[in-house]
Amino acid sequence: MNLAHNKIHCLVIPFPTQGHINPMLQFSKRLQHKGIEITLVPTIYIFNKSMQELTSSITIEPISDGYDDVNGLFGAKSIETYLESHQKVGSQALIQLIEKLKNKGNPINCVIYDSFMPWILDVAKMFGLVSGVFFTMSCAVENIFYHIQLKELKLPVEGHDQVLLPGLLQPLVPSDLPSFVNDMGSYPPFLKMLVDQFSNIQEADWILCNTIYELEKHEVDWITKRLRLRTIGPTIPSMYVDKRLENDNSYGLSIYKPKTDVCMKWLSDCDDGSVVYVSFGSMAELKEEQMKEIACGLNKSNHNFLWVVRESEEPKIPKDFLDNIKREKGLIVTWCPQLDVLSHKAIGCFMTHCGWNSTLEALSMGVPMVAIPIWTDQCTNAKYVMDIWEMGIKAQANEKGVVEQEVVEHCIREVMEGERGKEIRKNATKWREVTKKAMDEGGSSDRNINEFIDKLVL
Known part of the structure; x- marks a missing residue:
């Protein structure tokens, strides 16, 4: 036109x-x-x-x-x-x-x-x-x-x-x-x-x-x-x-400077589908206790992980976790080019707050999700991810609103390894194709x- x-x-x-x-x-x-x-x-x-x-x-x-x-x-x-x-x-x-x-x-x-x-x-x-x-x-x-x-x-x-x-x-x-x-x-x-x-x-x-x-x-x-x-x-x-749209691969505004070269080089050394990508967006703030539980859950899952932790959130990461993290197993960065990461063949699942932009990006890239919603519309989005679109699992919080490390580990293993994960990955692929056809x-x-x-x- x-x-x-x-x-x-x-x-x-x-x-x-x-x-x-x-x-x-x-x-x-x-x-x-x-x-x-x-x-x-x-x-x-x-x-x-x-x-x-x-x-x-x-x-x-x-x-x-x-x-x-x-x-x-x-x-x-x-x-x-x-x-x-x-x-x-x-x-x-x-x-x-x-x-x-x-x-x-x-x-x-x-x-x-x-x-x-x-x-x-x-x-x-x-x-x-x-x-x-x-x-x-x-x-x-x-x-x-x-x-x-x-x-x-x-x-x-x-x-x-x-x-x-x-x-x-x-x-x-x-x-x-x-x-x-x-x-x-x-x-x-x-x-x-x-x-x-x-x-x-x-x-x-x-x-x-x-x-x-x-x-x-x-x-x-x-x-x-x-x-x-x-x-x-x-x-x-x-x-x-x-x-x-030829050469249209730039998202636009980014308040934080992404560590693009570091992320993509690290992912290139990982096996296909082996990495858990963890990001809670540009605004969500997690409790210190929740950061500790996620760190321990990631460690226990024994899967590679790329974790985006904004500078303002870094003090909440347990020091012993940072000291003991092995470069070949995990990478923590302050920001990353999310679409490039989600479209990388090394990514096996996305642990996300389920902000609507992140949810749509995961759907469009066909990436299964582990949902840990924090506030606003994220709880509803997580419900749809798990029960309507069936391409992820919502991690259940305890009575204090914290998702415990055992739950984090279980959800990662369920998506990455379990029988349920096979169906989730199949549905993720389906929604990727639906999204493409819509545009x-x-x-x-x-x-x-x-x-x-x-x-x-x-």
Whole structure:
């Protein structure tokens, strides 16, 4: 498709965290490849910290959130304070950007924005622009928050009874629900933000979800009867999935510098399927006790492992474990190129917090998972990994919320060695092929992207 003559120009505005920016950047690449002009709009702080060296032909226009020089989101005294500033300052900055681009002869036709920022829709309406909401979480998780907004799921959820919602394929126990729902007192501002995603969503022209229809058919079918939702995932570089975008193997933003050469050289010396890859993402913080149990479980499993431990988390690793670790058996790094690692033939399973981006990447690479969810949507994702897609095991925590070393060892052995592991690996291969087909020409996600573009042109 070549739509350049139509002069379709989209602003793409992500929420200012790595896990939200990268999916929207990847989606932007897809639109650009099909002839749409894209301007990506991060916050000034994020741009200055992590995006100035970004290699992409996509235009970037940063705007203020009121915290340009003080660590952005994490520089605010509270999440409430930040969100208030982001809306107030960001609205005015966005208005000025839209007017600036119009005056330069490059007007905006469409605004695609992260669902965490519903106030952007009000700005889009001011200018009569087509609007697209972008969900960065699974459809199942979004359905849960939608039920809360509709007051069809009453909070707090009490007891141990199953929660059965029409928008979910299976009943969930409370511990399978997002942490903000299961434990309302944990992060009230985040719960409000997630429910408020739906405050004006009926007024949006499009709702785009970073998932695959075949993964969540029941969930997608339910919500599309109520909202104009289309699946457009997985939003990862093309060279790892369908290879339709030449040389598209860069994920984009990385807050941390990956130890690429160290990781890939070490993996090249390992046997096929012999390595347990362990990573809990860019934000999750583990208790010191949990780090110790994981270290001991990895050691007892007797499998090779590559463990990503951010610098801020390193002091939690037991010193005797670090002293005794043998280079040929295990490698600990502060960050790694996750897609390169997951696609490496040496990887046998992925011990993960089940953040949605990591989950989609494992699905796309066909890598079995050992799920140790920490917070937010990860508990629900882990439930689907184990019981719906059957390509992993959820490690059960004790009454203190800690997964003990014996459980860590058992789950690794079950996936890497056991009879159940054979079926898990078979399912992982199946989902890898499903994911690829969704992004292939004429696949479910590709069709939905084309439908969205066709409507923009009209």
